[in-house]
Structure formats: structure tokens, C-alpha cells
Amino acid sequence: MAKVPYKTYLAEDEVPKAWYNVRADMKKKPAPLVDTATKDPLPAEVLERVFCRECVRQELDDTTQYIPIPGPVAEFYRMYRPSPLVRAYFLEKAIGGPAEIYYKFEGNNTSGSHKLNSAIAQAYYAKEQGLTDVTTETGAGQWGTALSMASAFFGLKCHVFMVKCSYEQKPFRREVMRTYGAEVTPSPSMETEIGRKINAEHPGTTGSLGCAISEAVEAAMKLPNARYLLGSVLNQVCLHQSVIGLETKAALEKLGVKPDVIIGCAGGGSNLSGLSAPFIGEMLRGEAKYRVVAVEPVNCPSLTKGEYRYDFCDTGKVCPMAKMYTLGCDFIPAADHAGGLRYHGMSSTLSELYDQKLIEAVALPQTKVFEAATLFARVEGILPAPESSHAICAAIDEARRCKAEDRKETIVFGLTGTGYFDLTAYAKFNDGQMTDA
Amino acid sequence: MAKVPYKTYLAEDEVPKAWYNVRADMKKKPAPLVDTATKDPLPAEVLERVFCRECVRQELDDTTQYIPIPGPVAEFYRMYRPSPLVRAYFLEKAIGGPAEIYYKFEGNNTSGSHKLNSAIAQAYYAKEQGLTDVTTETGAGQWGTALSMASAFFGLKCHVFMVKCSYEQKPFRREVMRTYGAEVTPSPSMETEIGRKINAEHPGTTGSLGCAISEAVEAAMKLPNARYLLGSVLNQVCLHQSVIGLETKAALEKLGVKPDVIIGCAGGGSNLSGLSAPFIGEMLRGEAKYRVVAVEPVNCPSLTKGEYRYDFCDTGKVCPMAKMYTLGCDFIPAADHAGGLRYHGMSSTLSELYDQKLIEAVALPQTKVFEAATLFARVEGILPAPESSHAICAAIDEARRCKAEDRKETIVFGLTGTGYFDLTAYAKFNDGQMTDA
Numbered sequence: 001m002a003k004v005p006y007k008t009y010l011a012e013d014e015v016p017k018a019w020y021n022v023r024a025d026m027k028k029k030p031a032p033l034v035d036t037a038t039k040d041p042l043p044a045e046v047l048e049r050v051f052c053r054e055c056v057r058q059e060l061d062d063t064t065q066y067i068p069i070p071g072p073v074a075e076f077y078r079m080y081r082p083s084p085l086v087r088a089y090f091l092e093k094a095i096g097g098p099a100e101i102y103y104k105f106e107g108n109n110t111s112g113s114h115k116l117n118s119a120i121a122q123a124y125y126a127k128e129q130g131l132t133d134v135t136t137e138t139g140a141g142q143w144g145t146a147l148s149m150a151s152a153f154f155g156l157k158c159h160v161f162m163v164k165c166s167y168e169q170k171p172f173r174r175e176v177m178r179t180y181g182a183e184v185t186p187s188p189s190m191e192t193e194i195g196r197k198i199n200a201e202h203p204g205t206t207g208s209l210g211c212a213i214s215e216a217v218e219a220a221m222k223l224p225n226a227r228y229l230l231g232s233v234l235n236q237v238c239l240h241q242s243v244i245g246l247e248t249k250a251a252l253e254k255l256g257v258k259p260d261v262i263i264g265c266a267g268g269g270s271n272l273s274g275l276s277a278p279f280i281g282e283m284l285r286g287e288a289k290y291r292v293v294a295v296e297p298v299n300c301p302s303l304t305k306g307e308y309r310y311d312f313c314d315t316g317k318v319c320p321m322a323k324m325y326t327l328g329c330d331f332i333p334a335a336d337h338a339g340g341l342r343y344h345g346m347s348s349t350l351s352e353l354y355d356q357k358l359i360e361a362v363a364l365p366q367t368k369v370f371e372a373a374t375l376f377a378r379v380e381g382i383l384p385a386p387e388s389s390h391a392i393c394a395a396i397d398e399a400r401r402c403k404a405e406d407r408k409e410t411i412v413f414g415l416t417g418t419g420y421f422d423l424t425a426y427a428k429f430n431d432g433q434m435t436d437a
Numbered sequence: 438m439a440k441v442p443y444k445t446y447l448a449e450d451e452v453p454k455a456w457y458n459v460r461a462d463m464k465k466k467p468a469p470l471v472d473t474a475t476k477d478p479l480p481a482e483v484l485e486r487v488f489c490r491e492c493v494r495q496e497l498d499d500t501t502q503y504i505p506i507p508g509p510v511a512e513f514y515r516m517y518r519p520s521p522l523v524r525a526y527f528l529e530k531a532i533g534g535p536a537e538i539y540y541k542f543e544g545n546n547t548s549g550s551h552k553l554n555s556a557i558a559q560a561y562y563a564k565e566q567g568l569t570d571v572t573t574e575t576g577a578g579q580w581g582t583a584l585s586m587a588s589a590f591f592g593l594k595c596h597v598f599m600v601k602c603s604y605e606q607k608p609f610r611r612e613v614m615r616t617y618g619a620e621v622t623p624s625p626s627m628e629t630e631i632g633r634k635i636n637a638e639h640p641g642t643t644g645s646l647g648c649a650i651s652e653a654v655e656a657a658m659k660l661p662n663a664r665y666l667l668g669s670v671l672n673q674v675c676l677h678q679s680v681i682g683l684e685t686k687a688a689l690e691k692l693g694v695k696p697d698v699i700i701g702c703a704g705g706g707s708n709l710s711g712l713s714a715p716f717i718g719e720m721l722r723g724e725a726k727y728r729v730v731a732v733e734p735v736n737c738p739s740l741t742k743g744e745y746r747y748d749f750c751d752t753g754k755v756c757p758m759a760k761m762y763t764l765g766c767d768f769i770p771a772a773d774h775a776g777g778l779r780y781h782g783m784s785s786t787l788s789e790l791y792d793q794k795l796i797e798a799v800a801l802p803q804t805k806v807f808e809a810a811t812l813f814a815r816v817e818g819i820l821p822a823p824e825s826s827h828a829i830c831a832a833i834d835e836a837r838r839c840k841a842e843d844r845k846e847t848i849v850f851g852l853t854g855t856g857y858f859d860l861t862a863y864a865k866f867n868d869g870q871m872t873d874a
Contacts, residue, residue, distance in 0.1 A: 005449045006515040012442045078443040079527065079818045090516065108545050110820045110855070152815045172609075172860040178867045179814055377616055378589045381516045383547045418547070420857045423609040430615045 113417030140339030141173030143231030210315020232268025241274025269347030550854030577776030578610030580668030647752020669705025678711025706784030
């Protein structure tokens with residue numbers, strides 16, 4: 001058999017034409033979003049006040065197995081997809097075998113991560129609905145960048161509430177969004193009621209994701225023709241991200257490779273859900289067996305240390321409640337450089353799959369994660385995002401276990417993005433100043 | 438005929454196995470490097486005091502048409518090559534036809550540019566020669582980053598002298614280099630004689646490329662087992678960069694497309710030389726005719742305003758003299774954000790081809806270049822480097838000319854890199870603070 005190439009790209013006629021909805025194959029479905037007061041499941045007409053109509057339909061649809069990718073979204077995907085499935089020959093060599101390692105690299109686009117997969121879908125549905133404006137929040141900045149790019153593409157005005165400390169510390173992220181025509185406001189701002197309230201109650205606060213979400217929701221409600229878009233956690237986002245897993249599976253099948261372990265970092269859960277969905281579908285249908293591993297930071301261990309119960313999705317408690325593994329909506333993670341993994345909860349879909357023991361979880365300390373990131377950068381030539389580096393680290397651990405046990409397993413992990421805007425974190429690590437506390 | 442795909446990747450067995458040496462097909466060869474005192478051509482044994490042996494051999498070889506890419510270099514290339522040849526459907530749509538536009542995208546690697554193509558070759562030859570250390574200078578940072586990555590791969594210690602103002606303004610570039618294990622020193626430093634001299638004569642100076650080159654050369658001479666590596670201008674670098682043009686040509690042939698115009702930005706000349714070499718080779722052999730266009734900033738117009746004569750390669754006048762289009766080695770370009778295009782001269786190969794009228798040149802002002810960059814980012818989804826944006830801008834100009842003349846021409850340009858580390862420049866443009874002065 002020919003040696004597996006370093007990179008496998010699907011041809012344009014091999015790319016997925018539809019997203020895969022793993023909920024359709026789940027006998028026990030993820031629990032629905034409920035009203036914070038009545039605890040009743042929220043009907044579409046209520047959710048549509050905040051979210052786009054089609055996104056709400058997808059949010060609530062737990063029976064349709066495949067949902068077609070609309071033409072303009074597929075067209076946009078062609079701009080940066082299919083992403084490569086890379087055989088990590090150099091990493092394998094550094095570890096010394098016998099495991100075979102693959103990674104799906106989602107970072108080769110200007111947003112720098114997989115977030116664009118859902119941003120373009122949500123922006124498309126907003127445009128289709130005749131909206132003119134969209135609002136969102138961003139912490140680390142990947143999602144805000146992705147939505148700015150998607151909005152520019154469809155001619156939507158994008159309003160991003162950026163957590164103030166990120167706004168100040170990451171001026172370059174902010175500038176990318178501005179280049180794509182987005183209006184970026186540090187949160188808490190004086191432009192919303194909730195922002196003014198928080199500023200009055202906590203003078204000098206540098207903000208939080210919870211506060212930025214609340215401001216973005218308020219702004220969407222007040223603008224004449226806008227909705228709020230969210231970059232993770234929700235079922236619709238996991239659905240759009242299934243394109244990662246579908247491409248991965250198609251490429252592996254093309255190579256005749258069956259994975260043993262599938263690894264992804266998990267913050268809100270959209271990346272791991274997207275990467276693993278088609279494989280978990282096979283498990284749900286009794287067609288195959290895999291190990292699926294969620295990797296989270298020890299500083300924000302929602303799956304490994306959280307409780308499975310209904311909780312608020314945001315710190316401000318303005319959003320509906322979701323049943324999920326949660327550390328509590330008031331949980332403040334210790335300082336950690338993986339900004340995208342600092343969410344207190346986990347997507348309902350992934351939480352339910354974890355509860356059904358279809359996925360495992362592991363929590364890793366950040367210094368070990370940055371050691372793995374540095375090794376990976378040097379041997380594989382890609383400077384990874386801190387979030388993605390959690391998956392790298394777990395993959396290396398698995399490969400070392402294989403070496404110790406002399407087992408030739410096939411490991412696939414998701415490399416969600418690049419670390420080009422995370423160099424303050426790398427500097428801290430390079431200077432020996434990073435701790436795990 | 439099937440529609441041309443958005444992206445064309447060569448398969449691993451289709452990638453170039455050898456670099457193309459355009460000098461072999463030139464009847465009138467580029468003029469040799471000469472001794473600054475005697476003006477005699479420099480023999481290999483003198484050049485080898487500064488440069489690696491094999492690099493010197495390639496520098497002086499103007500007769501061998503194809504030079505094999507060594508195995509380990511080809512192996513490294515597989516990590517990030519082949520780069521995609523992209524059909525710019527979205528840009529074509531924004532312009533409104535009828536021109537067909539393609540670009541070769543070299544930015545999908547952590548160095549963020551094409552520089553890695555020569556860095557890995559030079560690092561390999563250094564390793565093969567038994568060296569332990571390499572030295573270089575970097576201004577904007579792309580070359581320093583590329584050489585840091587290449588050195589890490591072969592286990593060489595890399596010493597980078599980074600122009601002090603860049604060192605201070607671009608801490609993130611510096612941090613990428615450090616992550617790859619490089620030692621980055623702001624120049625002028627107190628670690629070399631010339632650095633101490635310059636610091637004494639010009640207290641508080643923020644440095645220049647010329648000074649950094651002089652320090653890197655001195656450091657290479659003083660370290661027990663080191664040589665100096667350079668990222669552009671030299672024949673050897675143009676040779677290594679021919680991999681860009683060879684891949685581009687192979688991909689176009691696969692698609693059955695013959696270009697009319699080939700466009701590249703030109704600072705030292707390695708990018709345009711690399712992109713255009715195989716096409717110019719066809720012209721030299723009388724097999725085809727193309728327009729090849731070099732794009733430079735109006736603030737540093739070495740081809741369009743320079744003189745073709747022998748000049749010093751560096752401001753410090755420690756390097757040999759080269760015959761080239763030059764603005765004079767004391768030329769200080771006005772402030773311009775395309776740091777990679779601020780060189781006073783132009784590679785001897787490209788200069789000679791320009792003198793033979795095989796290439797054209799155009800100079801563009803930076804505000805117009807950033808307008809083109811912003812349009813490109815929004816429609817094609819890639820935030821381009823300021824240097825690369827010169828080629829984008831010229832390609833758009835050509836496409837608009839085609840529209841005005843209703844001519845369906847095929848335009849190919851080189852997108853050398855991404856602008857993720859150039860956001861200070863974008864901010865200035867976004868704020869309306871950028872001028873052409």
C-alpha cells in the first residue's frame with residue numbers, strides 16, 4: 001500500500017453536502033433549553049426573538065439526520081475548506097512510535113480557527129431572514145473575528161461586544177475585526193442598560209464573557225432588524241461544526257484508516273462535538289466503536305468536575321437555562337491562557353453523550369499543555385492555539401501510552417487553530433513565568 | 438470542461454523534485470558579486486568564509502538548469518507544501534470580470550510567508566556542512582521566523598539580529614522565534630564590535646537592516662562553527678524560491694490554463710524571481726510569451742527609479758558589491774508599512790532580467806495598496822501581508838484594465854504571506870491615519 005501522504009485534501013466533489021445532526025441518532029436526546037422562570041421548554045417563537053429563525057429550527061430539530069448545507073455557505077466553505085487531514089509523521093518520530101497520529105487542521109483561515117464554520121452559516125441565515133445587523137460577544141476573539149468575516153461576506157453589520165480586558169490586551173484581534181468592517185465595543189460599555197448598570201456597580205471592571213453576552217443580547221433586541229449569534233454551546237453550532245468530522249471521516253476512509261481514539265479540546269463543546277459527531281453516530285447506530293476524548297483545562301473542568309443539571313448559560317442570567325455539565329454559572333476560572341476553554345458549562349449534546357459514557361474526559365494543566373504546544377510547533381511547523389494544544393497534549397499522552405504498551409493505535413485529534421494572537425501566553429511560558437495555579 | 442476548482446493542490450508525486458535555475462537559460466548572465474576593493478569577482482573560497490559551502494556553489498552556478506531538492510528539504514516541504522493555487526472567484530466577482538485571476542498562496546505556515554522555502558534549504562546545507570550555529574538579521578521578522586523554524590528542525594542554534602525598532606514594536610514576532618528556540622538580539626547590540634561602534638556613534642538609535650546584517654556577519658565570523666544566512670537578494674535564494682513558480686506552472690498546466698500576466702511584489706526580489714522563473718525560462722528559450730510584473734512601493738522604487746550599477750548590498754558596506762538596480766546603499770526609504778519591500782537594491786538576477794526587458798515594474802502608493810488589501814481580505818477571506826498586497830493591488834489594476842478593454846486575460850499573482858503581525862499598519866489605515874508621504 002502506498003504510504004499515507006502528509007496531507008489529505010478531499011476534492012471539491014467529495015466534500016460534505018449536508019451537516020450531520022447527531023441528535024437524530026441519539027435514543028435519549030439532549031435536554032431542551034428551558035425558561036428560567038417556569039422551567040418549561042422554550043418554544044421556537046420565544047427563541048426567535050433572540051436568534052435567527054432557521055437557527056432556532058435547527059436548534060430544536062433532534063430528528064433530521066442530515067441537514068443540507070445551503071449553496072452560499074458551501075460556496076464560502078470552498079474558500080478555506082476542505083481543511084487538510086495531516087499525518088503527523090514528524091510528531092510520531094519525536095515520540096518514537098508505534099502509534100499513528102493524524103490531525104484535522106482548522107486554523108488555515110484568517111479567523112484562525114474552526115469558528116468560521118458556524119459563523120458563515122449563521123450569517124447566511126440572518127441575511128436570508130432579511131436582517132441587517134447581527135450582534136455577538138467575544139472573549140479571546142476567535143468567534144468575533146469569524147463572525148466579522150462572515151458578516152462582511154454577506155453585507156451584514158456586525159456588532160461585537162469584546163470583553164474589556166481582551167479588547168485592551170488583544171488590540172490586533174480587534175483590528176482584524178475592524179478591517180472586516182465590524183464595530184467592536186469594549187464590554188461592559190455605556191451603550192446598553194446592562195453595561196451601564198455593571199459599570200456603575202463595579203467601577204473599573206474589565207468585564208466578563210457573561211456580561212458581554214448580556215450586552216450583545218440586549219443590543220440585538222433593541223436594534224430594529226437584528227439578532228444575536230452565538231459561537232459555541234448551542235445545538236445549531238455543534239451541527240454546523242459537524243463538517244469537521246464529516247471531512248475527517250471521509251478522508252480517513254479514503255486512506256483506508258480506522259481511528260482508535262478521537263481527541264478534541266472542549267470549551268463550550270462545538271469543536272469536539274463537530275469532530276466526533278459522525279463517529280459517535282456510528283457508535284449510536286452500533287456500527288463501530290471508538291474512544292472519544294474531551295480535553296479541558298484543570299482550571300475549568302466542567303466535564304471532569306462539574307455536575308449534570310440545569311444551569312444558566314451566562315453569568316448575567318439573561319439567557320435560557322440548559323441542562324449540561326456545569327461548574328455553576330458563577331464559577332470564575334483561575335487565570336488560564338486558553339480563553340476559549342474558560343466556559344463554566346458544556347454543550348447539552350456533548351453533556352448528554354458524556355453522561356451516556358460515549359465520550360471520556362480528561363483535564364490538563366496549562367504548563368504541560370504549553371510544553372506539548374512547543375514540541376508540536378517545533379516538529380510539525382505550526383504554532384498552535386492554547387486551546388488546540390490541549391488536544392495535542394492529550395494525543396501525545398495517548399501516543400506515549402501506546403509506546404509503553406507497544407500498541408499500534410491510530411490517534412486522530414482536532415487542531416482547531418493557530419496561536420498567532422496568543423503570543424503573550426507563549427512569552428510567559430518561554431520566560432518560565434507560567435504556573436498552573 | 439469542468440469548472441476550475443477554488444483551490445488546486447498538486448499531489449505529493451506531482452511536486453517539484455528539483456529547483457529551477459533561471460540563470461542557466463540566460464544568454465547574458467547576471468553580473469557576479471565582486472570584492473569591494475578590487476572589484477574582482479569573488480571566488481568560492483572567499484564567499485565560503487561567510488556563507489555555507491553548498492550555498493556558495495549554488496550562488497556561483499549559472500549553468501545547471503535543475504538542481505535537485507535534497508531529501509530532507511523535500512520532506513520538510515511536505516509539511517506546508519504544496520501551497521494552493523487559488524482561483525480568485527470572489528475577487529473576480531467583486532471586480533465584475535472578464536479577467537480570470539489566480540493566486541499562489543504562500544502564507545499557510547507559521548512563518549507566514551514564502552521565506553521558509555529558502556530557510557529550510559539553507560539550514561539543511563549548514564547542518565550538512567557540520568555547522569552548529571547560524572546567524573542572520575531580520576527587519577519585519579518573516580525571515581527571522583522562517584530561519585528559526587528551519588533551525589529548530591535541524592537542531593541548529595539560530596542567532597537573529599532584529600532591527601531594534603522592530604524588536605520593540607513587534608514583540609509577537611520575536612516571541613515566535615523564541616518559541617522555536619532562537620536567540621533574538623535587538624540590533625545594534627553591545628555583542629558585536631560594529632554594534633558597539635554604532636551605539637557609541639549614534640546613542641539611542643533604533644537600528645537598520647544594514648546594521649543588523651553587519652552584526653550578523655560579524656557574529657558568524659566569530660562563532661567557532663557558524664555561517665551567515667540571508668533571506669533574499671542572492672541567487673541561491675531565488676533558486677530555492679523557484680519552487681513557487683514550478684508548483685504554480687504545474688498546477689496551471691493541470692488545469693489547462695495559460696497565464697497572460699504574472700505579478701509579484703519585489704523587495705529583494707526572491708519572491709517574484711521564484712514565482713516567475715519557470716515562465717521566464719520559457720521566454721528565454723523562445724517557447725512562450727508572458728508579461729511579468731514586479732510591484733514595488735513608491736517609497737522604495739529600486740526598479741522604477743533606481744540605477745543599474747554595482748553597489749553595496751548593505752548600508753554598513755561590509756558585504757560584497759552586487760550589480761543591481763539600486764537607489765544607493767545609503768537610501769533611507771520614507772516610512773512605509775511594507776517592511777519587506779524597503780530594500781535599496783534588487784536581486785542581480787531580477788535586475789538583469791529587467792534590464793533585458795523580460796519583466797516590467799510598477800510602483801504603488803501604500804494607501805492604495807491597503808485599500809486593495811482590505812477589499813481582498815473581505816472577499817477572499819485572507820488578511821494579506823502589506824508586502825503581498827502590492828501584488829494584489831497591481832492584479833486588481835490589471836483586472837480593471839481588462840474590464841475597461843473587455844479583454845479576458847488570465848492574471849496570476851503571488852500572495853506571499855499573511856498580515857497577522859502587521860495589524861499596527863492596518864490600524865493606521867482603518868483609522869484614516871495612513872499617508873503616502
